[in-house]
Amino acid sequence: MKYKHLFFDLDHTLWDFERNSSESLLEIFDRFALTGHGVTSCDEFISTFSRVNLALWKSFDQGTHPHSYIRENRFRMVFEAMGLGEPSCCTQLGEAYLELLPRKKYLLEGATEVLDYAAGRGYVLHIVTNGFDHIQASKMQHSGILHYFKNIITNEKAQAKKPDPRIFAYALEMARARHQECIMIGDNWEADILGAKRFGLDTVYYNPVGLCFEEVPTHDIRQLNELKTIL
Structure with a gap:
């Protein structure tokens, strides 16, 4: 892996x-x-x-x-x-x-399948979000995905928000991981992809409508199930 x-x-x-x-x-x-x-x-x-x-x-x-x-x-x-x-x-x-x-409990198409696949293959999963601590935890609990994740990293915990490199540094610290062991998966070009890329992480841009930018992510996917071909 x-x-x-x-x-x-x-x-x-x-x-x-x-x-x-x-x-x-x-x-x-x-x-x-x-x-x-x-x-x-x-x-x-x-x-x-x-x-x-x-x-x-x-x-x-x-x-x-x-x-x-x-x-x-x-x-x-x-x-x-x-x-x-x-x-x-x-x-x-x-x-x-x-x-x-x-x-509310609705997840995007393929989300549970991808999380099952990643967890089954032994990946350690984390959330990195700019949302509120208790609200994001509640969303995950009610939608049935909380148990997949080792850490929920929020801007409140990190005292920084994406795309600030400090939140990614905090995420690596919490995961006890090195840059090359990690990849960021998200839909927000500036916050998720540029933020992680400029911190030195590989990225997967979940890009269902096919937006294009001058810079490129490590991977660009239209559907979450495409993650299986990357992981």
Whole structure:
């Protein structure tokens, strides 16, 4: 085996964030009767949230905003983006989302199969994520994948976030591993792939839509099952 340690991103790589988030938002739409706050379309509510949330997480990755800013402002920004006033229940919407989301169980196609394959071949598996400690652990527990991983490395534990090299250094320290024994697998080009590559790690870019960049990862895959040909 060329590698010993596999570092996986979680959201959008193993855990189906879009499906889990959409289901949570549908429950919120009904629970809080958002039609009474001017939201006429649940689909618009979900798509607007997705767009706003993606932009906020990108700004977090770039160091523009802290985690707390995302939690405190995303629903306000969603209503603003839909041309609506901020509802009185905005804080409760955020709390409900953080309550519902981590309990969702959907994984991306091939995730469990790949984890079974990697664990069965003797690889040591770890998560490297910019998410919140307790939320990411809850996601993994409810989706049934927590037991696969030796370490869950978060920016809170490492005191640094991807693509900062310090989080990858912390991951290697926790794994007691050398660079050449490790490979990073993720969907985020800047945070997962460039971050790991510039730290000196091999990379697998989970790239289902076939994006292209000037730099190249060690491996580029469209489906998670393609990992079997690499490992």
